[in-house]
Amino acid sequence: MRKLVSLLLTAALAVMFVLPGAALAQKVIKLHHLNKDDPFDNSTGAMAQVFKSLVEAGTNGKVKVQTFPNSQLGKDNEVLQQVKDNVIQSGIFSVGGFAAMYPPIGVLDIPFAFPNISATYAVLDGPFGQKLSADITKKTGFKVLGFGDSGGFFAFSNSKKPIKTPDDLKGLKIRTMGLETHKRMVSALGGQPVAIAWAEVYTALQTGVADGQMNPIPIIAFAKFDEVQKYLTLSEHIFAPYVWVMNPEFYKSLTPQEMDVVNYAAKSAIVAGRGLARVIEASDRGLPALAKKMEVYALTAEEKAKFREVAVPAVKAYIKEALGPEGEQLMNDFLTAIAESEKAGK
Known part of the structure; x- marks a missing residue:
């Protein structure tokens, strides 16, 4: 018994001295x-x-x-x-x-x-x-x-009407992250941007503080926005x-x-x-699930072009204004990289 107790004490002391060093090393x-x-x-x-x-x-x-x-x-x-x-x-x-x-x-x-x-x-x-x-x-x-x-490209959802043209956004209160670029885009399209913290978005849509929002499909799905939004437009306007x-x-x-x-x-x-x-x-956790409760519409290439004509100049102007020549150069590098990737993919 004395030998056993001695072995246990020795083992305990070893753990006391070795473990702190191991913990510090980790x-x-x-x-x-x-x-x-x-x-x-x-x-x-x-x-x-x-x-x-x-x-x-x-x-x-x-x-x-x-x-x-x-x-x-x-x-x-x-x-x-x-x-x-x-x-x-x-x-x-x-x-x-x-x-x-x-x-x-x-x-x-x-x-x-x-x-x-x-x-x-x-x-x-x-x-x-x-x-x-x-x-x-x-x-x-x-x-x-x-x-x-x-989660992919952003889509517009709202509780009022289908969005197929920039005119359809006029007067709609659209929740944004608070980014000025997002606000400028929504404003240029005729919508009213409303900055709301993520934790409050569902309630804001439910109570009408905001009419709509924009997010990727997986986020719209797991946030259960289909419970408080009727219309979904696959606009693919921002990544x-x-x-x-x-x-x-x-x-x-x-x-x-x-x-x-x-x-x-x-x-x-x-x-x-x-x-x-x-x-x-x-999957049935994404667009197919949303389509069971929401009216889904995908913008055509021609319809996207109309949105682009209105939205792009407003965002570019803000970037030049807010970020100066360095920001403008970074923006141009970004657009050039996209054009080059598109050529490489053809």
Whole structure:
């Protein structure tokens, strides 16, 4: 019995002295994202869980990933500061939240800029995406891990009438993220932009504080807007990516092998998020489900051209006014990258 007690005490002391050192040696990435942690429910959930799995496996557990879903740490603009201060190490942010720290992200809001969804991948993963990442790092200090898919192209929904022409938007109160580029676009089309926090959008649509809103199909579906909106227009007018960043000092604290794992894990996670968004769009959790309760209309190429004629000049003028020559150059680089990707795809 004495031998057994002695062995147990020795083992306990060993744990007391070894575990703290192991705990100190272990690196933890606290990761903020906007939605549920379920990888089959939404894009950020898929991104977070794939990233966690690949990082922890690829580093043999030396780097752990702790996720904070559903914006539990605060609004995007608040959490950005937490990442900057290394309170948390990484976050997947909406462009609306990210614009608070990096206004030039607004150049991505040129309406009807992308010809199709695959062009968004080519542009944001290619030379333009690299240039944008470098500019974000230069102006904010963040390490950019990539640009995710928030659910695809935006669609308009509302409770009043079908939207087939710019005139149909006249007088409608349309909820926006609060981005000035989005406000200018809605105003140019004759609508009345209303900035409402995400947590309050469903109630605002239900009570008539807003007549409509604009978001990708998966977001409209999981937010259950079909319960409070009658009409859905597949306008495909904006693609608003997620911006995924990491605290630069934490990133530099990783070994070269750990950096490599984090980089490829983020890229793989972004691909997973894109794939899930496309699956949800096409499944009974996306457009087919919405079509059971809502009147769905897809704009023709000719109808999109009419929207484009009105909306694009207003947004371009704002970007030139607000961001100056540097912002205008970034906008032109963005549009050139899209044109080049379109040529390469033909």
